[in-house]
Amino acid sequence: MKLRIAQIGPLWEDIPPPRYGGTERIVHYLTEGLVDKGHDVTLFAAGSAHTKARLVSVYPRSLFRDKIPWWNVMYPLLHITKAFEMEKEFDIIHVHLNQGSDFMTLPLCQAFKKKVVFTMHFPYEFNYTWAGNTEVFQKYKDLQYVSISNSQRKGGENLNWLKTVYNGVDTNLYHLNLKPKDYFLWLGKFNPDKGTEEAVMAAKKAGVKLIVAGAVDKLEGEDYQYYLDTKPYIDGASIQLIGEVSDQEKNVLYGNAIGFLNPIKWNEPFGLVMAEAMATGTPVISFRNGAAPEIIEDGKSGFIVDSIDEMVEKMKIISTIDRAACRNRIESHFSTQKMVDGYESVYNQII
Amino acid sequence: MKLRIAQIGPLWEDIPPPRYGGTERIVHYLTEGLVDKGHDVTLFAAGSAHTKARLVSVYPRSLFRDKIPWWNVMYPLLHITKAFEMEKEFDIIHVHLNQGSDFMTLPLCQAFKKKVVFTMHFPYEFNYTWAGNTEVFQKYKDLQYVSISNSQRKGGENLNWLKTVYNGVDTNLYHLNLKPKDYFLWLGKFNPDKGTEEAVMAAKKAGVKLIVAGAVDKLEGEDYQYYLDTKPYIDGASIQLIGEVSDQEKNVLYGNAIGFLNPIKWNEPFGLVMAEAMATGTPVISFRNGAAPEIIEDGKSGFIVDSIDEMVEKMKIISTIDRAACRNRIESHFSTQKMVDGYESVYNQII
Numbered sequence: 001m002k003l004r005i006a007q008i009g010p011l012w013e014d015i016p017p018p019r020y021g022g023t024e025r026i027v028h029y030l031t032e033g034l035v036d037k038g039h040d041v042t043l044f045a046a047g048s049a050h051t052k053a054r055l056v057s058v059y060p061r062s063l064f065r066d067k068i069p070w071w072n073v074m075y076p077l078l079h080i081t082k083a084f085e086m087e088k089e090f091d092i093i094h095v096h097l098n099q100g101s102d103f104m105t106l107p108l109c110q111a112f113k114k115k116v117v118f119t120m121h122f123p124y125e126f127n128y129t130w131a132g133n134t135e136v137f138q139k140y141k142d143l144q145y146v147s148i149s150n151s152q153r154k155g156g157e158n159l160n161w162l163k164t165v166y167n168g169v170d171t172n173l174y175h176l177n178l179k180p181k182d183y184f185l186w187l188g189k190f191n192p193d194k195g196t197e198e199a200v201m202a203a204k205k206a207g208v209k210l211i212v213a214g215a216v217d218k219l220e221g222e223d224y225q226y227y228l229d230t231k232p233y234i235d236g237a238s239i240q241l242i243g244e245v246s247d248q249e250k251n252v253l254y255g256n257a258i259g260f261l262n263p264i265k266w267n268e269p270f271g272l273v274m275a276e277a278m279a280t281g282t283p284v285i286s287f288r289n290g291a292a293p294e295i296i297e298d299g300k301s302g303f304i305v306d307s308i309d310e311m312v313e314k315m316k317i318i319s320t321i322d323r324a325a326c327r328n329r330i331e332s333h334f335s336t337q338k339m340v341d342g343y344e345s346v347y348n349q350i351i
Numbered sequence: 352m353k354l355r356i357a358q359i360g361p362l363w364e365d366i367p368p369p370r371y372g373g374t375e376r377i378v379h380y381l382t383e384g385l386v387d388k389g390h391d392v393t394l395f396a397a398g399s400a401h402t403k404a405r406l407v408s409v410y411p412r413s414l415f416r417d418k419i420p421w422w423n424v425m426y427p428l429l430h431i432t433k434a435f436e437m438e439k440e441f442d443i444i445h446v447h448l449n450q451g452s453d454f455m456t457l458p459l460c461q462a463f464k465k466k467v468v469f470t471m472h473f474p475y476e477f478n479y480t481w482a483g484n485t486e487v488f489q490k491y492k493d494l495q496y497v498s499i500s501n502s503q504r505k506g507g508e509n510l511n512w513l514k515t516v517y518n519g520v521d522t523n524l525y526h527l528n529l530k531p532k533d534y535f536l537w538l539g540k541f542n543p544d545k546g547t548e549e550a551v552m553a554a555k556k557a558g559v560k561l562i563v564a565g566a567v568d569k570l571e572g573e574d575y576q577y578y579l580d581t582k583p584y585i586d587g588a589s590i591q592l593i594g595e596v597s598d599q600e601k602n603v604l605y606g607n608a609i610g611f612l613n614p615i616k617w618n619e620p621f622g623l624v625m626a627e628a629m630a631t632g633t634p635v636i637s638f639r640n641g642a643a644p645e646i647i648e649d650g651k652s653g654f655i656v657d658s659i660d661e662m663v664e665k666m667k668i669i670s671t672i673d674r675a676a677c678r679n680r681i682e683s684h685f686s687t688q689k690m691v692d693g694y695e696s697v698y699n700q701i702i
Binding site for chain 2: 068
């Protein structure tokens with residue numbers, strides 16, 4: 001059945017994002033995938049978005065690029081109310097919860113809540129600068145939520161979860177490489193939670209090459225300090241630093257790695273880098289946090305570890321993992337196509 | 352007629368505030384004044400508020416004291432929705448717009464908007480960190496607004512303004528002093544917009560004593576830098592610095608001043624310090640910004656000037672101002688009693 005679907009994406013970064021921007025990337029693939037399936041889709045996003053759907057914008061560019069601080073509530077308010085005022089035009093309104101201001105959608109959708117689906121793009125227990133967010137969710141626990149992993153629900157199991165729909169990787173963008181080179185890879189934003197320093201320590205202990213491909217957000221003071229603290233360990237010989245890379249470069253970088261190191265120290269609700277690496281056949285060794293144990297089958301498509309020393313041990317036996325199995329796992333469970341199908345079934349469930 | 356009135360105050364500082372906190376002070380006087388007049392009043396505020404009204408709280412202490420950042424939307428959301436869910440219990444819901452998150456009230460009150468009154472506690476044109484706020488107001492221009500001065504409306508004259516209700520000073524707290532000492536006074540938060548440095552310059556040029564009574568917000572980087580920049584000019588002899596003072600100390604400090612200097616560089620929507628000084632009989636010399644020309648009758652209860660040099664000239668003839676006239680102006684136009692009467696008439700107008 002053809003559905004009239006509204007996607008309410010973040011205003012802060014372009015959709016699709018030129019480089020970094022996990023939520024924007026997911027909204028992009030979902031929107032385009034639903035159009036391809038014949039649905040009548042409207043994307044609410046900044047005017048700089050590129051989409052085959054109808055685009056409705058309250059602001060011409062992504063807010064981030066106009067240096068509007070991320071705590072601004074004014075444009076999010078105009079964005080959300082614009083979409084909700086048009087609610088009669090839609091069978092489904094899909095809200096992507098990503099910033100504090102997005103929580104305004106919870107009280108504002110009450111009059112038509114049966115057609116609203118919320119995807120949470122952060123862990124339920126996420127009190128970083130959001131003190132009180134779990135109280136807000138408890139107040140609105142009867143709204144309809146989708147998790148992007150089962151682990152994400154921790155602490156908020158009593159919410160009205162409709163389903164877990166895993167984030168998806170574009171399997172056309174990443175190609176299986178059965179003949180990697182000799183290095184391990186870490187890729188992400190410099191941030192203590194992402195474990196850049198732990199990856200470097202593991203590589204030094206194991207005596208292997210590591211490429212650190214990192215974006216540095218100079219506006220985030222803590223991130224920038226972490227970058228400055230970590231940089232001295234990166235000797236330029238066995239441990240090499242390269243900057244942010246494009247999707248095409250990532251495909252090559254992932255594919256040529258013998259293993260991907262993911263010593264995350266937070267409960268990352270999904271972890272797109274793991275799935276991207278695996279899509280090129282590269283097995284992932286991850287700390288046992290967040291969704292890692294759901295994405296990686298321990299011993300089959302990578303390893304789940306609890307310490308740097310254990311990571312080092314698994315690095316030594318990384319070649320025992322079948323790279324084709326890694327690729328297969330993504331194709332069968334974590335592709336954009338699977339994700340679009342998953343959301344479509346959620347929509348059909350509530351219509 | 353006895354009305355059932357909800358006052359929705361800020362959650363950030365105690366009501367009443369121990370020291371600084373203009374909006375909290377006004378909400379306090381209004382709430383207590385309405386109770387004294389026999390109305391059935393409910394105050395929505397942090398649990399640490401002191402009031403004769405019924406108190407409803409979603410959080411036990413003021414957020415500021417628990418170091419919750421001012422851009423947090425979670426507790427404001429719980430606070431606002433709690434009040435609005437009880438809307439049937441009230442004839443009037445009075446919302447005090449003070450922080451970015453307060454703008455959520457505009458879309459959220461649509462179903463019962465005829466009983467909602469908004470007081471704006473900042474200038475309509477206030478784009479400091481609130482890019483987009485005027486677009487939000489234009490979208491909701493038909494809601495019912497009260498201004499705290501006529502000058503505050505600048506740029507937003509097309510909003511549905513019901514009335515100007517000036518902020519009020521507690522005339523029992525401040526006493527007329529007809530025999531001041533020999534110093535001029537500046538009092539406020541250190542901030543470039545408040546013109547601490549200009550007050551110091553004027554006093555140096557005029558060759559008079561100045562007391563600078565200032566609070567420094569170390570969390571606000573710009574304010575703290577301004578304090579550090581200004582401090583060297585304060586020589587401790589003719590220009591003296593004292594810290595933040597209590598209400599009782601303020602009464603003495605204002606009353607003993609021969610004049611109050613207010614070289615503000617922003618369109619302050621009211622300017623409570625001017626009214627407080629005048630309540631002790633102390634005339635004010637203010638830059639021609641914000642509500643200054645509405646509070647001060649130029650030449651009768653102080654002077655309106657356009658430059659530091661003009662301020663210096665008027666400082667020389669400050670004794671030509673009748674101190675009793677200053678006090679009278681506050682009693683007749685800017686007392687808490689007048690303010691409570693003003694809001695009561697607004698409520699009766701829309702009921």
